[in-house]
Amino acid sequence: MVPRVFRLSGSRLLRGCLGLGLAGLLLAAKPNPMVPFPQDHRQTLVRYAVVDRSDGKSRDLYVSAQGLEALRQGLPLPVGTTLAIETFSGDGRQDAGGRLVRAKEDNQLHVMTKLQPGEGSRVWGFGAYTLDGKPEPVVIEMPGNCLVCHQEAADDDLVISKAMLERFAASGELQYSRCNLSGRQLCTPR
Numbered sequence: 185m186v187p188r189v190f191r192l193s194g195s196r197l198l199r200g201c202l203g204l205g206l207a208g209l210l211l212a213a214k215p216n217p218m219v220p221f222p223q224d225h226r227q228t229l230v231r232y233a234v235v236d237r238s239d240g241k242s243r244d245l246y247v248s249a250q251g252l253e254a255l256r257q258g259l260p261l262p263v264g265t266t267l268a269i270e271t272f273s274g275d276g277r278q279d280a281g282g283r284l285v286r287a288k289e290d291n292q293l294h295v296m297t298k299l300q301p302g303e304g305s306r307v308w309g310f311g312a313y314t315l316d317g318k319p320e321p322v323v324i325e326m327p328g329n330c331l332v333c334h335q336e337a338a339d340d341d342l343v344i345s346k347a348m349l350e351r352f353a354a355s356g357e358l359q360y361s362r363c364n365l366s367g368r369q370l371c372t373p374r
């Protein structure tokens with residue numbers, strides 16, 4: 185017969201496991217905290233690309249200086265690298281060069297910051313803000329809603345515009361891309 189003390193500890197262990205399992209589930213369901221809002225991103229970050237789309241949206245893409253420097257040296261993006269993307273709506277016209285004429289800001293800044301060394305979905309943190317630094321009002325599941333698309337760039341450290349970013353790092357020339365797909369569907373090649 186099993187001594188009473190073992191039976192007790194056994195059931196305690198079971199309850200403990202159930203408790204931990206439940207805590208794990210709750211943790212998993214809790215949205216990840218967002219990476220910090222980059223204050224004054226137009227001054228503190230470097231604009232490396234513009235993407236115009238057939239749905240009339242035009243976006244500016246930004247990178248922090250240390251990420252750019254690492255790329256120039258042929259190194260992976262280091263911890264602390266921040267990338268950001270800001271959306272504008274066109275007014276339906278194009279300028280002489282065929283680029284969208286912007287009418288207004290969409291008040292949306294998407295941000296990703298590398299939190300740990302390495303590459304891929306476990307090392308980046310994400311954030312979705314309005315331009316005054318408040319969380320984007322639409323219900324967003326972080327980071328899942330970002331990874332849905334960014335996972336497509338798994339070979340490029342989740343950076344969808346990696347090719348443009350590398351071209352900018354090498355040349356210092358603002359990159360431009362025109363995408364004939366709407367929304368943020370991935371356009372290749374870039």
Ligand code: HEC
Nearest residue numbers: 235267268269294295296310311312330333343344345368
């Ligand atoms: C529907 C697909 C899609 C979703 C969802 C999405 N992105 Fe993106 N993201 C893109 C595409 C495509 C680009 C490249 C620019 C372009 O083509 O408009 C991009 C570019 C970026 C960039 C610039 C660096 C890079 O990877 O090129 C950042 C930063 C970014 N997204 C952050 C986010 C964050 C934060 C979220 C979640 C809140 C998010 N994205 C959700 C498609 C998506």
